[in-house]
Amino acid sequence: MISEVGHVSIRVRDLDAAEEVATNVMGLTVTDRSPDEVWLSPGSPHHNLHYVRSEVDMVNHVGLVAPDAESVSDIQARVSELGWEIERDAPDGPGVRDGFLFVGPEGARFEIYSDMSSVEVDHKPHSGVRPLRFGHVNFAPHDAVAMRQMFIELFDFRVSDYAGEGAFLRCNVDHHGVGVFPGSGLLHHYAWEVSSLIELGALADLIDQRGQSVLWGPARHGIGRNIATYFQDPSGVVVEYYTEMERIYDDEHHKPKHWELEGHKWFSLWGPQLPDGFVELGIPFSGRGT
Numbered sequence: 683m684i685s686e687v688g689h690v691s692i693r694v695r696d697l698d699a700a701e702e703v704a705t706n707v708m709g710l711t712v713t714d715r716s717p718d719e720v721w722l723s724p725g726s727p728h729h730n731l732h733y734v735r736s737e738v739d740m741v742n743h744v745g746l747v748a749p750d751a752e753s754v755s756d757i758q759a760r761v762s763e764l765g766w767e768i769e770r771d772a773p774d775g776p777g778v779r780d781g782f783l784f785v786g787p788e789g790a791r792f793e794i795y796s797d798m799s800s801v802e803v804d805h806k807p808h809s810g811v812r813p814l815r816f817g818h819v820n821f822a823p824h825d826a827v828a829m830r831q832m833f834i835e836l837f838d839f840r841v842s843d844y845a846g847e848g849a850f851l852r853c854n855v856d857h858h859g860v861g862v863f864p865g866s867g868l869l870h871h872y873a874w875e876v877s878s879l880i881e882l883g884a885l886a887d888l889i890d891q892r893g894q895s896v897l898w899g900p901a902r903h904g905i906g907r908n909i910a911t912y913f914q915d916p917s918g919v920v921v922e923y924y925t926e927m928e929r930i931y932d933d934e935h936h937k938p939k940h941w942e943l944e945g946h947k948w949f950s951l952w953g954p955q956l957p958d959g960f961v962e963l964g965i966p967f968s969g970r971g972t
Contacts, residue, residue, distance in 0.1 A: 683748060683749075683753055683756065683757055683760075683836075683837045683838045683853075684746045684747065684748055684753075684757075684794075684837045684838070684839065684853040684859075685747050685748065685749045685853060685854060686746075686747045686816075686853065686854055686859060687744065687745070687746060687747070687816065687817070687818055687819055687853070687859040687860065688727070688730065688745040688746060688747040688795070688798065688816065689727075689729055689730045689731060689732060689744075689745035689816060690730075690731060690732070690741070690743075690744055690745070690816075690819060690869070690872045691731075691732040691733075691734065691741070691742035691743045691744070691745070691774070691775075691793075692731075692732070692733055692734070692739075692740075692741060692742055692915075692917050692919060692965070693733075693734045693735075693736035693738060693739065693740050693741070693742045693917075693968065694733050694734065694735065694736060694739055694916060694917040695735075695736060695737065695738065695739055695917075696916050697718065697720065697733055697734075697735040699916040700720075700733045700915060700916045700917060701720050701722075701733065703915050703916055704720075704722050704731060704733070704915070705722070705809070705810060706809045706810050707810050707811070707885070707888060707889065707892075707913075708722075708724075708731075708810050708811065708812070708813065708874070708921070709724065709809065709810025709811050709812030709813075710722040710723060710724055710730075710731060710810070710812065711723055711724070711801075711803040711804065713728055713729055713777070713801045713803070714728070714729070714776050714777065717735075718734065718735040719732065719733065719734050719735070719775070720732070720733050721775070721776065721777065723801060723803060724803075724812050724813050724814070724815065724816075724874070725803060725814075725815065726800040726801065726802075726803075727777075727798050727800065727801075727816075728776065728777025728778070728798050728799045728800070728801050729777055729798075730815075730816035731816075732775065733917075739917040739918050739919075739965050740917075740965050740966045740967065740968045741790065741791070741869045741919075741965055741966065741967050741968055742791065742968055743774065743783060743791035743792060743793050743968075744790070744791070744792055744793070744819055744869075745778075745792075745793045745794075745795065746792055746793070746794050746795075746837065747795065747796065747798075748794055748795065748796040749796060750796050751780055751796050751797070753796060754780055754781055754782070754794055754795060754796050757794050757836065757837070758782050758784075758794070760836050761784045761836065764835075764836065766784050766785060766786055767784060767785045768782055768783070768784045769783050769784055769785050769791065770782060770783040773793070773795060774793050777798050777799050777801075778793070778795045778797070778798050778799075779795075779797040779798070779799065780795055780796055780797045781793055781794050781795025781796070781797075782794055782795075786829075786832055787823060787825065787828050787829045787832055788823050788824060788825070788829070788867050788967050789867075789967045789968060790821070790823070790829070790869075790967040791967070791968060809888075810888070811876070811881050811884050811885045811888060811923070813874030813875055813876050813881075813923065814874075814875045814876055814877055815874070815875050816872075816873075816874060816875075817856070817859075817872075817873040817874055817875045817922075817924065817927075818856070818858055818859045818860060818861065818872070818873045819859075819860055819861070819869060819871070819872045819873070820860070820861035820862075820863070820869070820870045820871050820872075820873075821860065821861065821862050821863070821865075821868070821869060821870065822863055822864065822865020822866065822867070822868040822869070822870045822961075822964055823862065823864070823865060823867055823868075823967075824864070824865070824866065824867050825864075826847050826848055826849075826862050826863055826864040826865075827847065829862045830849050830851065830862045833851050833860055833862070834851070837853065838853070839851040839852060839853050839859070839860065840852055840853075840933060840936075841938045842857050842858055842905075842906070842930060842936070842938060843857075843905045843906070843938050843939045843940075843941060844938055844939070844940045844941065845863070845905060845940075845941040845942075845943055845948045845949075846863075846864075846941075846943040847863070847864050848861070848862060848863030848864065849861075849862055849863075849938075850905055850906060852930060855929045855930055855931055856927055856929060856930075857905075857906040857907070857908070857927050857928040857929065857930060858905075858906055858927075863961075865961075865962075865964070866962070867966055867967055868963075868964030868965060868966055868967070869919055869964050869965055869966075869967065870919075870920055870961070870963060870964040871912065871919060871920035871921060871922050871963075871964070872919065872920075872921060872922070873910075873921070873922035873923070873924055874921070874922070874923050874924070875924060875925065875927070876923050876924070876925050877925060878925055879900065879909060879925060881923065881925070882899070882900045882909065882910075882911045882923055882924075882925065883900075885911055885913075885923050886899075886900075886911055889913055894913075896911050896912060896913045897912040897913055897914060897920065897957060897960060897963075898911070898912045898955075898956065898957050898960055899911030899912055901949075901950045901951075901952055901953070901955075902926075902950065902951045902952055903948075903949055903950065903951070904941060904947045904948045904949065904950070904951050905939075905941055905948050905949070906927050906928050907926065907927065907928045907951075908924040908925065908926055908927035908928070909924060909925050909926050910922050910923065910924040911923050911924075912960075914963065917965055918963070918964070918965050919963075919964055919965045920960075920963050920964060
């Protein structure tokens with residue numbers, strides 16, 4: 683029912699700072715703007731990142747891409763049957779030609795669509811480390827099981843691996859498009875794919891040149907086996923750059939592994955170092971749900 687995770691929309695107090703990091707660190711291009719909003723992309727989609735000026739830093743919504751218009755209609759029918767509130771029966775902003783927006787568990791909002799316009803961008807950014815594409819999001823809801831079941835029952839996601847009460851879920855061959863781990867009602871991070879370790883090194887060097895430091899990485903995760911580096915954007919959400927993620931091509935024979943939380947191998951094959959407070963970072967869901 684869902685072919686990929688398409689974008690993240692974030693409410694941010696300092697819109698100018700958020701745009702500066704998105705363009706000069708992430709190398710994204712502004713594809714559209716209004717006085718209080720900016721849409722950005724690394725390539726052909728109209729946007730993979732959307733910032734909205736706000737009095738608080740929080741998630742606005744997460745965009746999920748359906749294969750076609752019929753799938754969008756089917757998902758909307760499922761949402762209604764399950765009793766979730768359809769907040770908007772139309773796309774939320776420019777670039778998206780179809781879709782709707784609903785409020786899910788704990789007030790997390792999701793835009794479902796199949797048709798986003800393409801834009802032409804300069805593929806030689808003046809600054810920043812431009813990613814190949816948008817990759818995934820990691821949620822930290824109070825009830826991880828309920829959030830996980832929504833992705834499975836409503837969108838037909840499959841479990842790739844478990845870690846304690848947490849799980850990584852896929853909607854295509856990528857090991858995960860969504861991670862769901864117990865937390866305090868946050869979006870912990872969103873992620874961009876790059877082609878190699880070279881880009882991860884370039885990102886860390888760029889952040890160092892700006893007088894700052896990455897939060898963590900590079901580290902190779904046990905779950906998913908991707909090599910990742912993390913930093914924070916001005917909203918407080920964590921941003922991941924990663925490469926070499928595991929692909930799962932045989933759904934029929936794949937058996938999820940149950941990783942033990944007591945060791946470090948599930949989050950880092952190379953060593954036990956995880957920065958203090960890292961898992962508690964993120965920004966809250968918007969909306970009215972519980």
